[in-house]
Amino acid sequence: AQKVTQAQTEISVVEKEDVTLDCVYETRDTTYYLFWYKQPPSGELVFLIRRNSFDEQNEISGRYSWNFQKSTSSFNFTITASQVVDSAVYFCALSEISDSGNTPLVFGKGTRLSVIA
Amino acid sequence: GAVVSQHPSRVICKSGTSVKIECRSLDFQATTMFWYRQFPKQSLMLMATSNEGSKATYEQGVEKDKFLINHASLTLSTLTVTSAHPEDSSFYICSAVTGDPLYEQYFGPGTRLTVT
Numbered sequence: 001a002q003k004v005t006q007a008q009t010e011i012s013v014v015e016k017e018d019v020t021l022d023c024v025y026e027t028r029d030t031t032y033y034l035f036w037y038k039q040p041p042s043g044e045l046v047f048l049i050r051r052n053s054f055d056e057q058n059e060i061s062g063r064y065s066w067n068f069q070k071s072t073s074s075f076n077f078t079i080t081a082s083q084v085v086d087s088a089v090y091f092c093a094l095s096e097i098s099d100s101g102n103t104p105l106v107f108g109k110g111t112r113l114s115v116i117a
Numbered sequence: 118g119a120v121v122s123q124h125p126s127r128v129i130c131k132s133g134t135s136v137k138i139e140c141r142s143l144d145f146q147a148t149t150m151f152w153y154r155q156f157p158k159q160s161l162m163l164m165a166t167s168n169e170g171s172k173a174t175y176e177q178g179v180e181k182d183k184f185l186i187n188h189a190s191l192t193l194s195t196l197t198v199t200s201a202h203p204e205d206s207s208f209y210i211c212s213a214v215t216g217d218p219l220y221e222q223y224f225g226p227g228t229r230l231t232v233t
Contacts, residue, residue, distance in 0.1 A: 037224075042226075043208055043210075043226070043227045043229065044224075044226040044227060045210065045224045045227075047223075047224075050221075091160065091161070095222075100149075102148070102149035102166065102168070102214060102220075104151045104153075104163045104166065104212075105151075105161075105163075105212075105222065106163075107160045107161045107162075108160065109159070109160045110160055
């Protein structure tokens with residue numbers, strides 16, 4: 001069975017601090033996708049990244065970076081120089097890769113990030 | 118990216134009534150759509166998989182007679198909450214999957230249901 005664990009329930013940081021959100025996953029599949037989503041108070045999920053299990057390269061996009069470590073089954077997300085607008089709930093998710101493509105996402109419980117001005 | 122809409126965005130209904138939520142893929146065809154439910158301050162949990170032209174597949178613990186899913190076309194899936202009760206109050210989010218080869222999943226903006 002697939003499982004995603006986000007051990008940090010809530011994190012509070014002061015603006016301009018760097019913050020890392022942890023994500024650990026479990027799966028028996030050899031190929032899978034990992035995701036991060038942002039959910040602001042409006043509720044709409046904002047897609048941040050999808051990473052194929054074949055690709056262990058770290059990725060940077062502006063102030064966001066992701067560290068994928070297959071050896072430890074972790075896919076951590078770092079925001080550098082955090083801003084108040086980064087305040088939201090962040091979800092890590094996992095899905096298997098199938099030929100039919102109809103596989104749902106398994107979500108972690110989310111980490112609520114509060115950035116204080 | 119592709120766009121998925123949901124209607125309504127918010128709905129308040131009385132206990133015992135039924136509510137229909139629509140999920141549309143606006144610029145692509147989706148043979149598969151998923152319905153998730155999110156209770157306050159909790160994670161998203163898969164309710165069911167909706168496949169165009171066939172019966173939906175429900176997750177364990179989700180009553181298929183209470184949550185009716187119809188995927189009548191490649192761009193529309195509907196979720197009907199029948200005889201709604203206050204405990205059905207939740208945020209319902211759908212997602213639609215694009216076709217081969219990317220199979221990317223796009224989420225709708227969600228529908229907040231409040232049953233009084």
